[in-house]
Amino acid sequence: MTKSAPSKGIQIAIDRGGTFCDVIAKIPGQSDYVFKLLSVDPNNYKDAPTEGIRRVLERAHGIKIPKDEKLKLDSISSIRMGTTVATNALLERKGAKVALITTKGFKDVLAIGNQTRPNIFDLTAKKLGHLYEDVIEIDERVTVESFSEGGGDKLKIDINADPELVEGVTGDAIRVLKKPNYDLVTEQLSQLYNNSDIKTLALCLLHSYAYPEHEAKIAEIAKKIGFLVSVSHELQPMIGMDLRVA
Incomplete structure (x- = not known):
């Protein structure tokens, strides 16, 4: 018998790290579902967060969902995910x-x-x-004409007096060289x-x-x-x- 999730909706939070993908789901009428997946496991699934959502839906509705089947998200009210994938790629030079x-x-x-x-x-x-x-x-090359070579206070320049000057987004006088x-x-x-x-x-x-x-x-x-x-x-x-x- 298929169980239907209450109308409030399922809430899923995912932390996708470099090694593990942690999932917690709040399923109305059931206890919180907390589990862990390998972030990369190509022999068992293509994408860890998607696999996590699939398992939550199986638990919520009491049915088996094939891994290659498109997931129906109607019963889910929110999915939130944080990840360190970008940071890891930067640190490991794998980007x-x-x-x-x-x-x-x-x-x-x-x-x-x-x-x-x-x-x-x-x-x-x-x-x-x-x-x-x-x-x-x-x-x-462009130059900022509002400042002298030695720095210091901003110079007062009439942009309209020189047709080759334009006003930059900062309000400074810009000369396009x-x-x-x-x-x-x-x-x-x-x-x-x-x-x-x-x-x-x-x-x-x-x-x-x-x-x-x-x-x-x-x-x-x-x-x-x-x-x-x-x-x-x-x-x-x-x-x-x-x-x-x-």
């Missing part, structure tokens, strides 16, 4: 291969860093490795996509926190080619290229 796209002349910005180190007197300090496999430099050749950019990215196994890009151009137009257009081109793109002005629109690109 997708990445290429860095940046302004010409700044390909080594992460390798150089900002010269800080945990222990300034450590004579055997080791430099941290970087996550990208390749670098493509884009021949583009060189626009990217987007046809060349398309060619560069297409060659990378077709001739390597890199399908993910980290895109960070100089001063894109204030003037994101070049970065946005290049991201659009890359996505059309097929890349997954992380764009610095979208993720962390702040001054300091070394911080944005990191």
Whole structure:
């Protein structure tokens, strides 16, 4: 006899770790169902969270559900899942291969860093490795005219007095010294996509926190080619290229 879950619905919480997948389910009218699965067990199931949900539904309704059958979720009111998969991939260097796209002349910005180190007197300090496999430099350049070379207070500039100046998203006066050749950019990215196994890009151009137009257009081109793109002005629109690109 098939038992039907009450209308309140089943609540499922899943913690998908690198080794184990923990599942707890609140099934109305039944005691809490708590169990553990291997996160990766290809001989028994394709995906641990999906397998966990299947087992919960079997328990709730008192029926056998084939592993290859599409799950009916009508009786489930919520599924919440947390995972350390991304963190583990980062720590173990098992994530997708990445290429860095940046302004010409700044390909080594992460390798150089900002010269800080945990222990300034450590004579055997080791430099941290970087996550990208390749670098493509884009021949583009903008400057922030609102500041002098020596820094200090912001300069008062009448943008309307100079037709070559534009106002950035930060309100600063921006001068575009060189626009990217987007046809060349398309060619560069297409060659990378077709001739390597890199399908993910980290895109960070100089001063894109204030003037994101070049970065946005290049991201659009890359996505059309097929890349997954992380764009610095979208993720962390702040001054300091070394911080944005990191």
